[in-house]
Amino acid sequence: MKIPGTMRAAVLTARNEIQIKQVNVPVPGPGEVLLKVAACAVCSTDISLMDKPGPGQPDFGEFIPGHEYSGTIAAVGEAVDEVKIGDRVAVEVHYGCGRCLNCRNGNYTSCLNWGETEKGHRANGMTAPGGFAEYVVNHISTVYKIPDNVGFDEASLITNLGCVLYGFELTGGYIVGDTVAVIGEGPLGLLSAQVAKILGADTVWLAGLDDYRMGIAKELGIDRIIDVKPEDIVSLLKKSFNTGVDLAVEASGSEPGMAAAFRIPKWTGKVLLLGIPSGEVSLDMHEFARGNKYLYTVRGEGRTNCRRAVSLLKNGRINLKSLISHKFGLGDIEKALTVHKTNGNNSIKVIVNP
């Protein structure tokens, strides 16, 4: 595979300002690989980092966003034999420092040296160059081979699925025969409802606002879709499951969503928080505490759940294609970001193909 000296990349030149620039193609160091990017999905975190740079984020003029991508191995650095040139791969975002207590214990998505690149930490598209470019360098530990039956566009959603799977793992991961209610009909909500079914949940409900997305949910075979515009999820659930659900997944990031998620589990039930609220949330902690309930939160696609995600995709167990609503070329990245931001045009996941 011939690798050019320079490439086109979407560079954050100023706050909320993206420009397509010609930059040098990076060179993989020891333990690293160079990917030819095939697809990179837009995530709300991208929008947020363009508006307000995060810790460790490269300066304006240097930062290439994009952390949900897939591609082909174009070059390998020293001491890499896990993949070879031409292999098709998906990625995970987080390569922890490997030396803090969290990394040592396997919680690398919560690396305590976040952003300290000299200590080894790197999160592509956050604290290191990302996937809205023709090429990107990844550490080998963040790369997962995908088989031929998996398309690149779907594969760019592996980090999403890995994040959802990590959430289910944190709550215990064994939910055969349990009742699950998912709040939020965005990508994480739609994935959570599917994952709950895959893992053997008895009944899966999904509550949402957007008609288009709820239509997708119906096609995905979710047991019951609740439109929260006319209906009250809490009272509906209490009516059907008088003791409450075993697991509530909050994937809307909204205050009413979270308030509902806290109310619906049965005694000793669990809440998994996938949506990240923007700040303070007022919650009924009296009932939560008296109900012996538990709350789990998720940061990233931890504990190699991307490996698990690839397996589900490879075996045809999960439908990621239905979540892809829009596709753009790299030159149209601003359009892609706008569609994602406005959430209009029946959008779910927006893909950029560099």
Place this chain on the structure above:
Amino acid sequence: MKIPGTMRAAVLTARNEIQIKQVNVPVPGPGEVLLKVAACAVCSTDISLMDKPGPGQPDFGEFIPGHEYSGTIAAVGEAVDEVKIGDRVAVEVHYGCGRCLNCRNGNYTSCLNWGETEKGHRANGMTAPGGFAEYVVNHISTVYKIPDNVGFDEASLITNLGCVLYGFELTGGYIVGDTVAVIGEGPLGLLSAQVAKILGADTVWLAGLDDYRMGIAKELGIDRIIDVKPEDIVSLLKKSFNTGVDLAVEASGSEPGMAAAFRIPKWTGKVLLLGIPSGEVSLDMHEFARGNKYLYTVRGEGRTNCRRAVSLLKNGRINLKSLISHKFGLGDIEKALTVHKTNGNNSIKVIVNP
């Protein structure tokens, strides 16, 4: 539902001697229900208890074996509102004493007051009358409603499936994307392989001896079937998964099966022992210990996994019908036991319909 005063039941009159007798229909006490038995499957434990009575087993002339059954609620005792007459139900075997430390902590299948009926312990078909009869009394906590789409014959295998599920739960229960090797092609092996697939395993291998059963395994969609007559499972697995499998399920109860199960997990991998060896087994503990591996054993269908089993069956996620190879009337119970014992005639599970 009209309940007669007496019923036909298979009574263990002497060692290895079963007779069909006319006995009184039992009356459910507080918290109990009377089942009209529709189907009761034969289990190797039945054979073993007829040969050598277990602790707490009723005397010869009084003991009615059979612990894998399903039926219809014919009467309910005091303070029972969970089910009503006419409900179709599956059962679990174990009703612990509710007062020993194991029961208090949810490990009721390992009740420390096993067989002490005056303290409350009861295991139908083991320390209390079982299901090879027209009627049987169960405690309400051991009864699970089944929907109309579930047949009684399948439902009698719920204890088998509950036992396998309990085993997977004990090992962690979250195996999405993992590799699993099942050793043994009997009912527990065939169920384990299916459960591994349901829970999202990446690849499931099954090793066995019997051609008929391995044919069933193939129909069930198990990824690879290994005939251990010509092939060596350990070397085959090592070749395919160079670091070993994530989980080995031993369901053969044989010494070579267990020895193999100990060898094939990767470092930090697990062994789940579903088959119960008859005594001493010689095992390579050096490699097992150096590999940081874990061993889990299972007693019964604990932690309400029968509830989970019913859910899988209800939702069409598991195939139990393929495991039913023979059916007999209660009058032919000796034939049923013989088919099971000799394991001949392409048998897997043998059902008695009283």
Place this chain on the structure above:
Amino acid sequence: MKIPGTMRAAVLTARNEIQIKQVNVPVPGPGEVLLKVAACAVCSTDISLMDKPGPGQPDFGEFIPGHEYSGTIAAVGEAVDEVKIGDRVAVEVHYGCGRCLNCRNGNYTSCLNWGETEKGHRANGMTAPGGFAEYVVNHISTVYKIPDNVGFDEASLITNLGCVLYGFELTGGYIVGDTVAVIGEGPLGLLSAQVAKILGADTVWLAGLDDYRMGIAKELGIDRIIDVKPEDIVSLLKKSFNTGVDLAVEASGSEPGMAAAFRIPKWTGKVLLLGIPSGEVSLDMHEFARGNKYLYTVRGEGRTNCRRAVSLLKNGRINLKSLISHKFGLGDIEKALTVHKTNGNNSIKVIVNP
């Protein structure tokens, strides 16, 4: 032991109205024992149930409160051989129904048939007669023998300690070398700080308001006591443990306490909620979610942690005596309740000796 026909008992005759009455001594049924009560501690739940009866609570004129007690076995019902007359015992509150999913799985303090006595549920001093009386009947599964070196007054605090231990168990229970911050200097706070030390925590901080209780904390050897009147626990902790603590225990039940508890754990750290907030609490869920943190709540002294509590007391590992600030006779129960309510006179735990 001669048992009289009647006894003195503190009966809730109307809302917030306690009267000492002469009532019949109860008779233990099968699996039950009669205790001669030696000591019964006042708990905030008592105060609350007198003000606003809970589900399943006996009617005014019949209800005897008190759920933290100890005493001597005065009589045993049928089928009880675990204790004998004269044995000294501590108790736990909750005897679940034994048939709901939570009870079957060992979560009997969150029994889903709470208050349904006909189904078997019983919580002494809540849904059944309690310990502010000369005698009380307990199910044998809620009774723990105490050795001679343990006093009755201390033993009445076993439920408190059992509750704290259950909380630590729920969070994982393995905290050797970890940093723990306890918020709240009440009985549960003082016990939590001790338990954290016992379990091997590296450093234990306790934050509180009351000078007397914080003096006790100092005597108990807690590493650092923070007076939250002049000091800000969050900024102090951040200064000392720059990544945050491993475990925050909220035992104040206050909104500021809980808000602080949510802020201080490190990424992947945990919050254990022992104090029960009275309603809605506003919490910074943004930081909590981004920090991959977990929240655990506790209901009662579950999973037989009273057994563990008795062991710590027996082995001299925990100091419960320092928590006993006041003692009254049964005739003075109103004084006892008042001292507890007003929280004055340097009170911590108030004991009634019937």
Place this chain on the structure above:
Amino acid sequence: MKIPGTMRAAVLTARNEIQIKQVNVPVPGPGEVLLKVAACAVCSTDISLMDKPGPGQPDFGEFIPGHEYSGTIAAVGEAVDEVKIGDRVAVEVHYGCGRCLNCRNGNYTSCLNWGETEKGHRANGMTAPGGFAEYVVNHISTVYKIPDNVGFDEASLITNLGCVLYGFELTGGYIVGDTVAVIGEGPLGLLSAQVAKILGADTVWLAGLDDYRMGIAKELGIDRIIDVKPEDIVSLLKKSFNTGVDLAVEASGSEPGMAAAFRIPKWTGKVLLLGIPSGEVSLDMHEFARGNKYLYTVRGEGRTNCRRAVSLLKNGRINLKSLISHKFGLGDIEKALTVHKTNGNNSIKVIVNP
């Protein structure tokens, strides 16, 4: 701190042949530190690696053994701010590759790239130079600061204690009020018995052969010491704990020890295997399987348990001094190895001070 160009080191020049040689002082790379070794304890693994080199072990003439050591930071490589020159430190052995699935998930002592130094794996004293030398280089992630109140000799046993703690963590780690039986009176047995007490076990028994070591156990306050020469541990335990112990720790590495460990746990009890049997062991798997028991094995001092070990030592919770029976200079390393091998002269741990 002035660092010389060369140093004295114990080099494995041939099978079972150690020579003190003058070699170059190593230079720490990025993320690494140079230790001036103060104490290095002899371990049976050292003896074994001298006899039969392990995977990844440097060639004869190059390999410096010794993996249990402590010392002072003499130099720091690039990007190290966790420690500074002059800091006193203990170490752990294992620095995993950081890229295999086991390392990513926190199981770095079971690194699947064991011995592949080019991929990043390093285990000092096994696949990299060790501590029987004046200086040694460690990766910063394997270094733990020790306070002034901790002596270097004790600190060299941190890896031993970390290994035992890791074992307890793997079995759940919450054993307050439980019964524990330790089989084996060597260093790991003596540490296990102490750790069980620290974690709040109700009763701890230790079974052994050697009078001197059992005397130490008595001084350490272990509840009961069983001399297995005249006594049978299994029957004694069954007599005292009729249902069996909650946890059996096998630390003898012997076949009878392991056979006993498998017999003594109660139903649902656990076995922790710290001793590594030399090969095949014949075990009563029938009783083990019917008892719903679990087996855990340990590889190294995983999951940063050395951090926990240092904390116990710092806080005076554990006695490591009593385990140090002999001390030698580096020049006398052969004597040190001989004392360890022959296990004579009332030896427990033998320390070399370079």
